[in-house]
Amino acid sequence: MESINTKLSSLPSVEKLLKTDVLSQLVGEVGHESVKNEIRRKLSYIRSSVSENNESVISQLSSPSFSGDLISSIKAAVLEQFSSSMISVVNLTGTVVHTNLGRASLPVEAIAAMAEAAAHPCNLEYNLETGKRGDRDSHLEKVLCELTGAEAVTVVNNNAAAVLLVLNTLAQNKEVIISRGELVEIGGAFRIPDVMKSAGSILREIGTTNRTHLRDYESALNEKTGLLMKVHTSNYEIRGFTNSVGESDLAQLAKKKEIPFVSDLGSGSLVDLAQYGLPDEPTVQETLLSGADLVTFSGDKLLGGPQAGIIVGRRDLIEKIKANPLKRALRIDKITLAALLQVLYLYKDPHRINERLPLLADLTRPVKEIEALSKEILPLMQSHLAGLAEVSVCNCKSQIGSGALPLDLMESRALSIIPVSSNGGTDKALRNLAARFRSLPRPIIGRISDGKFLLDLRCLRDTKEFLEQVKLLDLKGL
Numbered sequence: 001m002e003s004i005n006t007k008l009s010s011l012p013s014v015e016k017l018l019k020t021d022v023l024s025q026l027v028g029e030v031g032h033e034s035v036k037n038e039i040r041r042k043l044s045y046i047r048s049s050v051s052e053n054n055e056s057v058i059s060q061l062s063s064p065s066f067s068g069d070l071i072s073s074i075k076a077a078v079l080e081q082f083s084s085s086m087i088s089v090v091n092l093t094g095t096v097v098h099t100n101l102g103r104a105s106l107p108v109e110a111i112a113a114m115a116e117a118a119a120h121p122c123n124l125e126y127n128l129e130t131g132k133r134g135d136r137d138s139h140l141e142k143v144l145c146e147l148t149g150a151e152a153v154t155v156v157n158n159n160a161a162a163v164l165l166v167l168n169t170l171a172q173n174k175e176v177i178i179s180r181g182e183l184v185e186i187g188g189a190f191r192i193p194d195v196m197k198s199a200g201s202i203l204r205e206i207g208t209t210n211r212t213h214l215r216d217y218e219s220a221l222n223e224k225t226g227l228l229m230k231v232h233t234s235n236y237e238i239r240g241f242t243n244s245v246g247e248s249d250l251a252q253l254a255k256k257k258e259i260p261f262v263s264d265l266g267s268g269s270l271v272d273l274a275q276y277g278l279p280d281e282p283t284v285q286e287t288l289l290s291g292a293d294l295v296t297f298s299g300d301k302l303l304g305g306p307q308a309g310i311i312v313g314r315r316d317l318i319e320k321i322k323a324n325p326l327k328r329a330l331r332i333d334k335i336t337l338a339a340l341l342q343v344l345y346l347y348k349d350p351h352r353i354n355e356r357l358p359l360l361a362d363l364t365r366p367v368k369e370i371e372a373l374s375k376e377i378l379p380l381m382q383s384h385l386a387g388l389a390e391v392s393v394c395n396c397k398s399q400i401g402s403g404a405l406p407l408d409l410m411e412s413r414a415l416s417i418i419p420v421s422s423n424g425g426t427d428k429a430l431r432n433l434a435a436r437f438r439s440l441p442r443p444i445i446g447r448i449s450d451g452k453f454l455l456d457l458r459c460l461r462d463t464k465e466f467l468e469q470v471k472l473l474d475l476k477g478l
Helices: 002-009 014-018 021-030 032-051 055-061 066-081 108-119 138-148 159-170 192-199 214-220 247-257 284-289 315-323 326-330 334-346 358-363 367-384 427-438 463-471
Strands: 152-156 175-179 202-206 225-231 261-266 294-298 309-313 389-401 404-419 447-449 452-456
Touching: 002 032, 014 021, 014 032, 014 066, 021 032, 021 066, 032 055, 032 066, 055 066, 108 334, 138 152, 138 284, 138 309, 138 334, 152 159, 152 315, 152 326, 159 192, 159 261, 159 294, 159 309, 159 315, 159 326, 175 214, 192 202, 202 214, 214 247, 225 247, 247 261, 261 284, 284 294, 284 309, 309 315, 315 326, 367 389, 367 404, 367 463, 389 452, 404 427, 427 447, 427 452
Parallel strands: 175 202, 175 225, 225 261, 261 294
Antiparallel strands: 152 309, 294 309, 389 404, 404 452, 447 452
């Protein structure tokens, strides 16, 4: 026991460890308190382990490398405290706008603008001409009005907030008439009826799931009606014996009754996707031209920008919305505003937007280009996984994602990986394989389908980094 006590007494002090080259440098990076506290935790653990006759720890005390190992473990533990839980991943799921993976990737112009806004004070709500308080929406209003044809705009933190704010402003304690077939639920259990309830509006659903007529709207109108609302059902489709009422007919009815007509587009496209061979989707411009008084849509779906909820339309209605106290609670910050502005500027150059905006570049990527990429990568993947998995190229379908046009898929190519172990393509073996890819320093996210682990290459841009990550795969026991 004396020898153990002697070893314990020879443990370096907190101050001595703080003065070592490795830990003193770490103090400069993360601060004195974090390093000191971790040293104390480590030393306390060693002392308590020795007192409990923990043979493993006692043997470590006798090791010539003990001091260096102790310092390394302290550094690793401290750095772990400061590592971000949010890291970049490689999205090879085949879903381009993946909600769980952060939706749209931003263009370089937006990223630079975000960094500039974050690093310095700016005139977010400051009028440089008058020297008085300004309006943060003014930075976006000119370009959004130009792009959409709206009279005025306001922007909040997402489209759910935009819908909530519109309803709370224009239809609090009033009825909102909406077709039963448009009472959608999107990701995260966001439901239109629940949003209406939260906004203080009264849902007046009309028609049936598959058929709603103009007469249904007309018969539901009364003195309690606050507005007519149409929700674009971008995340599902009803086919067969169906009927819905178009924006122009609803706009005429709303104008006749002197009540607002609001259209929630959800995904919100500013360009005609059909020109790129993509599924047709109503644009914000078309919806306003059809007579909608207000249109709400997302900034980070088909628009390809940062998370935001955009409201465009009649100036008098926008002014009412901006006067609602909820607007302050839901407004966007300077970093989001800076990024959104740069994305909108790209739309002023429509002939190159599909090349400059990452979202549209991925959606319009030619199949031939994806196939050429697959042939380039295949031999290297086969070599690295030789004897462990069968790797081949297969045809697959990509989707836009985030509830946008779920039934419309795009031709693509994927790496198909099937473990050759006794488990073969069983769910357990495939889940194990997927987990190995997710555990990489930069995780690679694919999908399991039909007994294969698929890596859809539509969104793969940095081939070199991808292959470098694959080389780091833990292949033990695969």
